[in-house]
Amino acid sequence: MDIRNLKLFRHLAGTLHFARTSQACYITPSALTRVIQRLEAELDETLFIRDNRSVELTLAGIAFKKYADDVLQRWDLLHDELSSEDILKGELSLYCSVTAAYGILPDLMAKYRKAYPNVRIHLETGDAAKALLKLSAQDADIVIAALPDLLPKEFAFHPLSRTPLVFIAPLQYPEIIIRTETGIDWEQTPLIIPDHGLSRDRIDLWFAKENFIPHIYSQVAGNEAIIVMVSLGCGIGLVPRMVLEKSPFLNRVKILDETPELPPFVIGLCTRKKNLANPRVKALWSIANER
Structure with missing residues (x-):
């Protein structure tokens, strides 16, 4: 199993939509289908239940997603260790609403891009109410979300603005x-x-x-x-x-x-506390703290 295939699987496990994943990952739907079929053949397990209307993870798919998350996290850590200490590289995945992408993200990411031009930004926009679910499923490194009344103990939150x-x-x-x-x-x-x-x-x-x-x-x-x-x-x-x-x-x-x-809503950056060990997440967190 190569890293590219694991990334494709993990993205599809998050979207549960072949067309969206193929478009986001620059691969044709038929090629994506073949990747999933090869993974299922290697594991001798069905990873997705799919029909003309829906896609769902099987129990084997849920278990394999945990494996993929672990391998990809270790892969990122290895890249960080092998990279030059003064040059931050790799990918930062971020999820937020369209409104946050227009109103909050530009100033924050402009500073980030200027400081760390070699980091690739993967941005996904969607329903703001799904931000913390994306984080829980490890489908994003960091999200912009409204602070819930009870923040899960494994999450860290940094406020950026308030809105009634x-x-x-x-x-x-x-x-x-x-x-x-x-x-x-x-x-x-x-x-x-x-x-x-x-x-x-x-x-x-x-x-x-x-x-x-x-x-x-x-x-x-x-x-x-x-x-x-x-x-x-x-x-x-x-x-x-x-x-x-x-x-x-x-x-x-x-x-x-x-x-x-x-x-009112308190809007801010949110990530899993363990993600703060990721130098790309830590760098964005530090920039937010300077605001």
């Missing part, structure tokens, strides 16, 4: 908000909320505290999708203000004033 959570409504469809004499009728006004993540946890706690049974129009993945659906008049939504300010739909929605004040 705001309720938004469509400008063109004011009738979507059902009101009573005391304000918004939260049991009648349709809501667009995240299907998971910290925002969902915060709003669920508030509904439980107020003993509301909300009228949920839709549960979606991603703050950007919430803003789009609100702008179309489907309901009102809850998003981090930082995301709203970077949205092309900013001028189609408005922030509601008569809403509860939920705890």
Whole structure:
């Protein structure tokens, strides 16, 4: 088994999507399929259950991912030991939302690239709520994420910024908000909320505290999708203000004033504590500490 094949397997184990992995790793889907078939033949085990709609790891696949993670981590450590002490090389994998890529990453990575031009940056963007899951699965060395109410003890977190959570409504469809004499009728006004993540946890706690049974129009993945659906008049939504300010739909929605004040998001770098021994992660962590 060569390192390239292990990297392809690990990436596919993270995406569970042949097309995405083939595109990200610059390999054709058919070639990727052959790599996985060769690995399965060498192990005499099926690593993925796949059909026309989904891809899942088998129990053997889960076990082999742990092996691949261990081998690739040792490979990186070997490269670090063999590299010149004054030149940092290798790859740094980073996961964040599109908003973080626009609003937080440029300044941070500009300093990093200037100091360590020989490090290859592998950046993946996606749903912010999945950042810590990516880290847990070792699909990224470091992520930009919102600080959860309970940070896993194996994680390290460095704050970079704060942003409030705001309720938004469509400008063109004011009738979507059902009101009573005391304000918004939260049991009648349709809501667009995240299907998971910290925002969902915060709003669920508030509904439980107020003993509301909300009228949920839709549960979606991603703050950007919430803003789009609100702008179309489907309901009102809850998003981090930082995301709203970077949205092309900013001028189609408005922030509601008569809403509860939920705890803000603390946004920062997050990594596994053991990853701080990785010189590429340690270098980025040090740059963040200088901010």
